[in-house]
Amino acid sequence: xxxxxxxxxxxxxxxxxxxxxxxxxxxxxxxxxxxxxxxxxxxxxxxxxxxxxxxxxxxxxxxxxxxxxxxxxxxxxxxxxxxxxxxxxxxxxxxxxxxxxxxxxxxxxxxxxxxxxxxxxxxxxxxxxxxxxxxxxxxxxxxxxxxxxxxxxxxxxxxxxxxxxxxxxxxxxxxxxxxxxxxxxxxxxxxxxxxxxxxxxxxxxxxxxxxxxxxxxxxxxxxxxxxxxxxxxxxxxxxxxxxxxxxxxxxxxxxxxxxxxxxxxxxxxxxx
Numbered sequence: 166x167x168x169x170x171x172x173x174x175x176x177x178x179x180x181x182x183x184x185x186x187x188x189x190x191x192x193x194x195x196x197x198x199x200x201x202x203x204x205x206x207x208x209x210x211x212x213x214x215x216x217x218x219x220x221x222x223x224x225x226x227x228x229x230x231x232x233x234x235x236x237x238x239x240x241x242x243x244x245x246x247x248x249x250x251x252x253x254x255x256x257x258x259x260x261x262x263x264x265x266x267x268x269x270x271x272x273x274x275x276x277x278x279x280x281x282x283x284x285x286x287x288x289x290x291x292x293x294x295x296x297x298x299x300x301x302x303x304x305x306x307x308x309x310x311x312x313x314x315x316x317x318x319x320x321x322x323x324x325x326x327x328x329x330x331x332x333x334x335x336x337x338x339x340x341x342x343x344x345x346x347x348x349x350x351x352x353x354x355x356x357x358x359x360x361x362x363x364x365x366x367x368x369x370x371x372x373x374x375x376x377x378x379x380x381x382x383x384x385x386x387x388x389x390x391x392x393x394x395x396x397x398x399x400x401x402x403x404x405x406x407x408x409x410x411x412x413x414x415x416x417x418x419x420x421x422x423x424x425x426x427x428x429x430x431x432x433x434x435x436x437x
Contacts, residue, residue, distance in 0.1 A: 200224055202305050205341030205360050215362050215388045228348035230358035234390030234426050239418045242426050243268040245397040248301055250280045253403035258286060260406045266420045267291050271337040274299035277323035288328040293423055295335040296320045305344040313350045335359055335423055357427055361394035368396045376405050384412060
């Protein structure tokens with residue numbers, strides 16, 4: 166017996182290591198296919214490829230939620246978050262119009278109240294206006310369905326009063342903080358939840374990134390099927406947007422609207 170163990174000990178240890186490794190991978194895969202309360206996050210592994218999200222595409226799909234599109238085509242879904250107006254929106258809209266690019270603007274309640282003409286312009290020029298909630302709360306702390314519903318429906322009413330149109334139902338959780346219950350409640354209200362696969366730190370007004378810093382992140386990490394999040398309050402974003410769109414186009418990318426993303430949601434997705 167001792168001779169057997171001596172001769173085969175290394176093999177047994179190797180087998181145990183493989184089993185342990187496979188078990189670890191299984192646990193990791195299972196964890197990523199669960200929806201846990203927390204902030205949306207990304208891990209970039211390979212240049213030119215989509216990052217790994219806090220939850221997998223398969224886990225999110227159950228709740229009509231996405232963070233990235235298909236990995237087989239160079240397409241970008243451009244989105245902006247706006248909690249307030251910082252004097253940049255008109256320039257951003259001018260640039261999008263010049264490039265014939267349609268975006269989705271996720272707006273908070275006070276934006277509608279303070280900037281109705283800009284909201285109307287977004288709609289008139291063919292952009293989507295998405296729901297970023299009435300008060301920009303941490304929605305994961307809202308367990309009451311009636312309160313959650315009010316946060317979204319209040320924005321819907323504001324949009325309809327300004328534009329005379331029904332709001333298309335795309336929802337982005339404030340600060341990317343979410344829970345499985347949030348996703349269920351949004352889905353029940355007919356919403357599609359949209360996270361992102363590319364963003365950068367562009368929201369600090371007293372510490373705006375330089376153009377080179379912005380290009381490094383936004384060009385270096387672009388990937389097929391990217392859902393890009395930019396903040397419309399960023400003066401840097403407004404200043405570089407024309408060049409940024411041109412450089413993405415030069416890289417072979419086209420721009421698509423969110424409905425196309427969901428039309429393709431049953432097609433093979435990036436395997437994250």
